[in-house]
Amino acid sequence: MSAAGGTxxxxxxxSDADLSLVRQRVRAKAQELGFGLVQQTKLVTxxxxxxxxxxxxxxxxxxxxxxxxxxxxxxxxLSFIDSGPGLADVEQALTDxxxxxxxxxxxxxxxRRLVHEFTIDTAPQRGTTVTIVAWASTPVDSPVVRx
Amino acid sequence: xxxxxVIPLGDVLLVSIQGELHDAMALSLQNDVTMAIEQxxxxxxxxxxxxxxxxxxxxxxxxxxxxxxxRLLGADTVVVGMRPAVAITLVELGxxxxxxxxxxxxxxxxxxxxxWVPFQTPRTSTAPxxxxxxxxxxxxxx
Numbered sequence: 001m002s003a004a005g006g007t008x009x010x011x012x013x014x015s016d017a018d019l020s021l022v023r024q025r026v027r028a029k030a031q032e033l034g035f036g037l038v039q040q041t042k043l044v045t046x047x048x049x050x051x052x053x054x055x056x057x058x059x060x061x062x063x064x065x066x067x068x069x070x071x072x073x074x075x076x077x078l079s080f081i082d083s084g085p086g087l088a089d090v091e092q093a094l095t096d097x098x099x100x101x102x103x104x105x106x107x108x109x110x111x112r113r114l115v116h117e118f119t120i121d122t123a124p125q126r127g128t129t130v131t132i133v134a135w136a137s138t139p140v141d142s143p144v145v146r147x
Numbered sequence: 148x149x150x151x152x153v154i155p156l157g158d159v160l161l162v163s164i165q166g167e168l169h170d171a172m173a174l175s176l177q178n179d180v181t182m183a184i185e186q187x188x189x190x191x192x193x194x195x196x197x198x199x200x201x202x203x204x205x206x207x208x209x210x211x212x213x214x215x216x217x218r219l220l221g222a223d224t225v226v227v228g229m230r231p232a233v234a235i236t237l238v239e240l241g242x243x244x245x246x247x248x249x250x251x252x253x254x255x256x257x258x259x260x261x262x263w264v265p266f267q268t269p270r271t272s273t274a275p276x277x278x279x280x281x282x283x284x285x286x287x288x289x
Contacts, residue, residue, distance in 0.1 A: 016170045023201060024167070041201060041232035045240065048203040107204055110240035 008066045013054045013080070022051045022063055026078065029065060033074045034136045043076065043134045046111040050080040050130050053107050058082025058128055068133060075116070075135040083127035090120055151176050153183045158262040159191035160184065160222075161253070165198045173209040180213050184220045191260040192217050193253055197228025207242045214247050224248065225256035 011022055026047045030040045047063070054061040061082030068075045087093045094109045108130075112118040117133035151172060154161045160183050162176070180192060194210065196202070202210075214224035225248045237243065250256040257264040 020167050020169055027200070038232045038235050041230075041236045042239065044201050045203050045236045048201060048205075049240075052203070052205060110204060110242065113239045113241070114236065 008064050011063045011065070012060075013051050013062055013082075014060045015055070019048060019051050019055065023048050025065065026076070029067070029076055030134075030136075033067065033076060035076075035134070036137050039134065039137050042114040043078075043132075046114040046132055046134075047078055049107040049111040050078070050132070053130070054080045054082045054128075058084030060084075061127075070135075073135050075133050077131065077133045079129055079131040081127070081129045086124045086126050086128050087120075087122040088124050090122060094120075150179060153179050155183065155187040155189065157264045158189060159193055159257065159260060159264055160187065160189045161193050161195070163195040163198070168199065168206060170205060173206055177209055177213050177216065181216045181220065184217060184222045190222050191257075191262045192222055192224040193256045193260075194224065194226045195228050195253060196226055196233075197230065199233065200230065202229075202233050202237055204240060204242055207237065207240075207244055211244050211247055223260055225250050225259055227251065227253055227256045 009025070011025060012018055013022060023044050027040055027044045030043050035043065051063060054063070058080075059082060061080065061084070064079040064081065066077045066079075068077045094112065108120075111130075111132065115132040115134045117131075119131045120128065121131075122128040151162060151164055151168075153176075154163075160180065162180060164176075168176075183189065184192065192213070194213070196210075199206075210226060214226075217224045227250045229249060248259065250259050
């Protein structure tokens with residue numbers, strides 16, 4: 001990804017209350033960047049799924065939020081970082097219905113469908129970092145005709 | 148944070164989720180609804196999520212489990228007021244929750260349940276549900 005990164009914000013993910021804070025901060029930033037309502041909802045939902053994974057499966061961690069710009073369009077890059085047990089089989093973890101917790105097994109695979117870019121870096125005993133990028137549907141700096 | 152009110156209304160329980168829902172609150176809601184069904188002998192549960200701006204797989208599962216528990220206690224559950232953006236997101240997430248009954252409004256849900264709800268207007272054919280007057284909408288108190 002060749003996107004230029006802006007300033008990064010870091011939020012801890014150590015409790016239920018932190019999940020709420022992640023959702024609020026992601027929503028506020030997506031609104032600020034001009035995401036449409038559906039895009040906002042998809043991104044906030046993906047962030048909620050991934051933050052919960054970080055908390056439940058990773059034993060806690062943090063989210064890094066960075067504004068990104070690419071050929072005139074604005075986006076948001078979110079990284080969910082934990083140093084938990086890691087995933088032994090990434091493909092299996094991305095399969096719908098696969099769960100080790102008490103969820104519906106939609107977290108990882110579902111989150112991937114809600115965003116434009118999705119990468120996962122994991123290894124057993126080394127932790128997991130899931131990074132997603134979503135772009136505002138219309139370029140914020142597209143010419144606006146006013147009269 | 149306080150809990151979500153579960154309001155007995157005739158034969159149904161009305162639950163209106165306002166704003167941000169913490170995981171712990173969602174789980175206590177499941178408990179509260181189940182207890183309230185027994186306490187009030189309710190035969191239906193209407194859960195209004197019109198103020199909820201995000202439903203992830205956790206909250207979806209809680210809603211489905213509330214419906215399943217209610218079903219076992221003899222009460223039907225209808226979720227009302229889901230926002231379009233939430234519906235689109237749930238479908239892409241892969242969570243269509245076929246076991247969860249939905250309606251657009253509380254009045255629609257009451258009609259669907261066919262239970263007695265105070266203030267429920269009788270449904271006549273397919274007439275438009277509401278005809279708001281075209282006035283200013285404000286009321287002078289002078």
